[in-house]
Amino acid sequence: MLNFLKLLLTPEFFFSILRISAPILFATLGAIIVEKAGFCNIGLEGIMMFSALAGSMVSYYTGSWLLGLLGALLMGTLLGFVMGFFAFQLKTDITLVGIAVNMMGSGGTLFLCKVITNLTEGKAMASTTGLITSGLCIPNITIPLISKIPFLGGVLSGHSLLTYLAFLICGLTSVILYKTSLGLNIRAVGENPNAASSVGVSVLKIKYVAIMYSGLMAGFGGAFMSMSYAQGWSQDMVAGRGFIALAAQAMGSGECLGGMLSSLVFGFAQALGIKFSAIGLDSNLASPIPYAVTIIGLVIFALSRRSRDKKQRLTAKK
């Protein structure tokens, strides 16, 4: 047992927490923005799948990881727009639109991969793993001074560019929401669309902006998966992170800081699972941990909110 704890208290372990949390954090930010605008995007999973593929493909064919990243971002934003079109103009229930995107995601990405790369199916599923070299992945950054700090250096330095971006954009999203007039409009539309439209704010435009931003975030998340977390795209690599993001948004009370902390919790759960399998525990026993933690987290959150509401009602009556 003690040995196991020793395994945990290493800089590698905390490094891996940050690394694993980053894509979840991106998706969570997407979930947070649309929730602020008054709806829910369950298609983040599917968008991440498509973006992961797009990033990997574009980087392979252009030979540049930067263009690959941009490809992923473009794909994500575009998908967000299409979702918005179906949900806001054609009035498909946004939950169903999300389900449709996820449905198309799993098989659709495999289809596109096979078609574009002409890798045929055999026993092995097509993937781009064979194609992608490390040069086509998003580079890791060693921060000059920090990397020298004992323990912390190992934790904070050497991460992928996107890992740092994830936490930076988390702060950026918070700034957007609370310090810009766009954020003001988003929050107004989400809470009281009548009030917003009564002062001339276009509810439709704001909702489009929100869903496209969430697509952009999912684009970052997807790019992270195929160009940093793993080397290349393979089917089902997103593995439910888009759904975990929904739970992280709820557990974080819909705020960026809370979302970040929740993402770290899930990152921790997953990192723990990986460590379990490192000491011999079947990975299949470790893999469900983040999903189980999600359910437990939602329950705890619901219970705490229930008791808080009760307290509020009691004090209000006095």
Place this chain on the structure above:
Amino acid sequence: MPEGKAAAADEEYVVQMKGITKVYPNGVAANQKVDFCLRKGEIHALMGENGAGKSTLMKMLFGLEQPTEGEIMIRGEKVSLSSPSVAIAHGIGMVHQHFMLVPSLTVAENMVLGMAPRKSGLFLDHAKAVEITKQYAEKYNLHVEPEAKVMDIPVGMKQKVEILKALVRGAQILILDEPTAVLTTQETAELFKELIHLKEQGYTIVFISHKLNEIMQITDRLTIMRGGRSMGVYNTCDVTMEEISRLMVGRDVVLNVQKDKAVPTDTVLRVRGLEYVNEWNKKMLDRVSFDVRKGEILGVAGVEGNGQKELVDALFHFNTPSAGTAAVNGVSILGLSQQRIRELGVSLVPEDRMLFGIAGAASIEENVLSDRSADKRFNRGPLFNMKAIHAESDRLIEEYAVLCKSRRQHVSMLSGGNIQKVVVAREFSNDPVLILADQPTRGIDVGATEFIRKKLVELSRSGIAVLLVSADLNEVMELSDSLIVMHNGKIAAYFEDTAALTDDVMGEYMLGLKEQSADEIGRVCHD
């Protein structure tokens, strides 16, 4: 009756609405040839009961609706107010009864929403927003806290924010829709001080209300509306509250309902000391006690907003009273599940029929089945006895004269009157001991209205107790055998026999001019 000495030369008017008629597509005439004029710098009251047409008239002034006939002139110029933005451009601002505020944003943020000041391009200039808010707050003497979140501030301050919102967008003419409905006495006094201050600065204010004492306090002139028409314009100082009451509350045509005299027997519903405080900490029910007996229709009259809705909600567990008891045939019903309440023999014809009364996307048959789907009559083992269900639906459709293509037709396809008939067909037919009827004939055609009223009398005479809540004066006066008048959450009067009741007397109690003694009111409790 002093006629409008209040008319004056055209040039003095900042707003003139001439011959305004508004007929909705479904045929309802909300306004008929109404004239309404505002002088610059006056506080003008627009009075009338709910449904009298005053809200509709002001909606047209704010561009939310367009008149079917008539014209509107602002400062002598004919205008077409096609949308709120156009109205705002002409200097008209409206403070709605239900606030258009975003709860989690601060006061300053709500103020500048849609016209937010920016610094360095993208960022919201918070400091400027606060500054603007403070500026306007000081200028107009409307004290608000710019940095406080709207959800944390009291209702009175929320209203000030709404007023400031209108002012900061350049309103010179302010329309306030029932502003004191949500305020405490103290907040009301503060509001009045501010309104007078605004008036002194040259602003024109329209004050929609039916609270007589307030109108007398601060208004210069008043226009009374009844049944979609204007009953005249008067200088406030020239009329008494009784005269206003007589003009506001009255029936142009008195309905005569044929019914045998009631012979009430045992008490079915017994309510004692019922109290309810709403989410804004306003006491909506204040020590309400009454009985409803077998074989009688007890009416609940009053201007809407005086606790009638909260009373019905409490009896059917849509809210939780803070004190008091209510029992049906000796069994307490407060806090019971709606299923249990029904099992005790209580039926409810709800005020919001589309939300609670029906499932629009379901058939007529499915709608009348909803409270009896587990009944032995309609089930053979695990399966429905479709024959029995069909027979019941057909019987009810025929008995209640529901005009439809078949029992399979979706309820939402029916006309309003027929939808209500489906609701009452269900609520009246399950052998209730007590029927709660909340605005049972609101917004439906004459034929259906007559039918439902006849049915109510029929059921009452067969021994069922009926509590009838209605804002329709004819309905509540002619249909009820006895009635109570509610004002400010209290019972203001009890009339054992409605036959001798006059409109004028009703008006006085409904508008709070008079209140019976505790003894007189106490006679509604029959123990």
Place this chain on the structure above:
Amino acid sequence: MTKRRQVVFTLVRGAVAILIALLVATVLIFVSADGAGFSEKLAATGEALRQMLAGPLFRLSKTGASFDLKRLTDIFAAMIPIIFTGLSVCIMFSANQFNLGAEGGIMLGAFVTAMIAIYVPMAAGLHPVAAVLIGSLSVAVMMLLPALLKTRLGVSEMVCSLMLNYIVMYLIKFLLNTYLADKTKGQIQSYEFLKTSLIAPMIDTGAKLSWGFLVALAAVVLCGLFMYRTRWGYAIRMIGINQAFSRYSGMKVSLVIVMSQVVGGFLAGMGGGIEMLGRYNTFSWSSLPGYGWTGITIAILAGNNCYAVPLAAFFMAYLSKGCDLMATYAKVPSQLIDIIQGVIFLFFAAEQFLSHYRQKLVVKSAQEELARKKLENADKKEGGAANA
């Protein structure tokens, strides 16, 4: 609008949705087709489409097409699991519960059934029945979690059920890998099912169409009866249409919401069990099979109507087979079916889709109604005048 017009409108809308999906598919096929030049690719696309649209039922050759019974039975066999998941989702969606756990449910049902089939010997007729029933019950119990969390704590049943899918999958994989795998075999699979537990094939066409197909059809009828002819199905539907109305009418809303998900779970589990014993000899599913998502599409196509599920299932199985054939003969990856599914889904569920057309129909109906009434009045007047 008349009932007939409404039906026509729905059919037209559905057909257009399918056409758009096929159009998208054609473009994608074209992109992926073999061939150097435009005309070669076009020919390849044509061939692929032929395979997809006619292949599932007909054996295609240069000269023509001949009906192939085996292919028909293949489609029927493929319909079995998705009829069950389709029914499961129909019931859960009818109560307005977006429980997406049919995916994990069918896997769990299959697994539990397989365990009973391997390790609990029983008499021949009893064995499959008991195994499938226990499998179904296990999933019914599993659905209690999202259902109760929703009614007691307001936790999203959607997120909860999605998480459960993954948890179930990994736990089953763990059990299979660690304890239950037949180590002698190359791939990960369980030991063989006892002969007494297998469900016999219905027709000997080599398609492995078991009697389970009849059970599936029976389930359709039972579910239809449940939804439209019992008080519980009635309550589920009313609660889905208007929950406030249902509570006000005295229905036990929380209980019914839980019931809808438990029944949905039972059906998904049954689908897994029957699929296992009807088609396989061992349990070898190493990931979620995808039948749950297809079930959602079927529920959307069927408009949540249980009786329409077999039709929708046939359609999806047909398309799926078509894509498989395209993969074999025209080298188009079979995953095209996911994209087609998604596009159909999107347009089918779009309320405003073709709304202008619907508006025209409504206006037309109203005008006809008015004209008819005018004629009636005119007749009456004439009649009166004639009598005067």
